[in-house]
Amino acid sequence: MSDKDVLVSMGFDPxxxxxxxxxxxxxxxxxxxxxxxxxSDDPIPDPSAQAQAAPSSVTGGDAPMDEDDEEDAAALRAVYGTGAGAAVAAAADVEAKSIKCSQCGKIFKNTSLANYHAEKSxxxxxxxxxxxxxxxxxxxKKQKLAELRSKMAEKRSVKSKEEAKEQQANEALRRKAGRDMGAAKEDLQAKQAMKDAEAKRREKIEDAKARAAIKAQxxxxxxxxxxxxxxxxxxxEGKSLPESSASSSTPAAAARPGGGAAATTAxxxxxxxxxxxxxASGGQPYTTTLSSDATLREVAEFLAGQVLSVDVETVSFAQHFPRKQFSHADFxxxxxxxxxxxxxxxxAS
Structure with a gap:
């Protein structure tokens, strides 16, 4: 079985x-x-480009070195130093069958493998x-095949652990982002609830004041x-007016809206x-709070902004209790x- 068939049987891409x-x-x-x-993770280069970049080899063979072998030996001396050059010169008449690394003692069949070893070591x-x-x-071959499979399995295991660790870190980041978002949402809801409660409290106070004023009226x-x-x-009956009637007429007038100086003072x-x-036509009431120095015309303008059918120039206002009709002169x-x-x-009508 050829080397290619062995590698194909191992599952490598042809x-x-x-x-x-x-x-x-x-x-x-x-x-x-x-x-x-x-x-294993590098892209496959173009064969034509690889052929142009491949280094020249020094072949061992069974024949003595010819001119090409001499050129390869000279190139080897130029790349790997004078030590290798001296060895080649000394053994020029001896048949060279391999290239040996002087530093680790490994033997290689040609210069391509020697270059590969030099790059790695x-x-x-x-x-x-x-x-x-x-x-x-x-x-x-079987032993080498087993070693190769073991190395591949170990490499895949390391890669799988790294991917699992990275996935776990990403999941932790995602959960933290979710918790932060949930906390921000809860905080916003709590602030909105406090704001709504404060608005209701103010509204109750205003309603209580309004009921008290109506009751006093x-x-x-x-x-x-x-x-x-x-x-x-x-x-x-022709009797004289009771003193209490004369004295209390002023407070009674003051209690009415628009009932004199006392009302103005209050x-x-x-x-x-x-x-x-x-x-007057019905529908939901409209509530607003204006300055006490605002005019009745400003009230009409507010209502016109809420209801399209209301015209500032034609709308009129009245009170049911105490009963009072306001004219345009009051605006x-x-x-x-x-x-x-x-x-x-x-x-409003």
């Missing part, structure tokens, strides 16, 4: 085997196997030798109606006014002057 045999000058199974292991001292390289026996209106009824009864305590605007007045602070409900 083209890669041809490359190895060309590179080692068909010098045997061991050099070809070493070459395949060394260049860094040795640079060679000499010609009369020692003949015997071909491998079948037992040696209702009590003031009740007192005013009771005093008015008492005055009317006293007038019908309204000065509120810098903002919370408004709830409802459409230039502030919410404080109109007695709408700190909160009010307006009906």
């Amino acid at each position: 083209a890669r085997i041809e490359w190895a045999l060309r590179a080692t000058k068909n010098s045997g199974l061991q050099p070809a196997m070493d070459f395949l292991l060394e260049h 860094g040795h640079d001292q060679f000499e010609e030798s009369t020692e003949e390289i015997k071909p491998l026996t079948e037992e040696e 209702i009590e003031a209106d009740k007192r005013e109606r009771a005093e008015k009824a008492a005055r009317e009864k006293a007038l019908r 309204g000065k305590d509120f810098k903002e006014t919370r408004l709830q605007i409802r459409l 230039s007045k502030t919410l404080r002057d109109l007695g709408l602070t700190p909160s009010a409900v307006l009906i």
